[in-house]
Amino acid sequence: MSIHLNPYLSFRGNAHEAMEFYHSVFGGNLILNRYDSIPGVMGDGDEGSKIMHGQLDTPNGLTLMGADMPDSMADAPDVSVGGxxxxxxxxxxxxxxxxxxxxxxxxxxxxxxxxxxxxxxxxxxxxxxxxxxxxxxxxxxxx
Incomplete structure (x- = not known):
């Protein structure tokens, strides 16, 4: 059995760029799933190219996750808030x-x-x- 804790970062339309950048920094395996890969889960039809879930697993055991906040969650905080x-x-x-x-x-x-x-x-x-x-x-x- 195991338990893991890792950051999950919320972006406003630039999750793909951010996760690719972190991949260039930390290496490892990056998986990016867009909203249109699982229709009806979240996001409006015009948000299909946004990242629903991104996960970077590095060779030395770091895991970083991130996604674009759908427009329906416009009031939810994102990484730019800096809390x-x-x-x-x-x-x-x-x-x-x-x-x-x-x-x-x-x-x-x-x-x-x-x-x-x-x-x-x-x-x-x-x-x-x-x-x-x-x-x-x-x-x-x-x-």
């Missing part, structure tokens, strides 16, 4: 720095990826799709 962050942490210096570099493209940097007062290397940014990311590279002293 939460996706956090990636670990001790793989090369991989975390590569993620930071890729996510930084077109991003608003809130805190550069550098040594933090608590010893780890930490950075905080809002990517070009409005998703807040925090990356933390362990200094190894807690091991």
């Amino acid at each position: 939460s962050s996706v956090c990636i942490w670990g001790d793989d210096d090369e991989q975390l720095r590569a993620y930071w570099t890729a996510l930084s493209e077109g991003a608003e940097i809130h805190m550069p990826f550098e040594k933090a007062p608590w010893g780890d290397t930490f950075g905080d940014l809002r990517d070009r799709f409005g998703v807040n990311w925090m990356l933390s590279l362990s200094d190894g002293s807690a091991e």
Whole structure:
């Protein structure tokens, strides 16, 4: 038996572009299902090309899901509201720095990826799709 927890990001018409970008950053297997792949589930007829469900599973065990909010859910919050962050942490210096570099493209940097007062290397940014990311590279002293 197993249980998993992963972010599910809500977009306003750019989920395909965002999920493809995250695929380029993290690698792995990306599955994108459009609203017109399962007629009548959600979304109006003119929303068929929007992403109903996207899932990215990476080689190192990360899972990121996302979808376009249908017009019928116009009042529901999406990633642009910025009420939460996706956090990636670990001790793989090369991989975390590569993620930071890729996510930084077109991003608003809130805190550069550098040594933090608590010893780890930490950075905080809002990517070009409005998703807040925090990356933390362990200094190894807690091991």
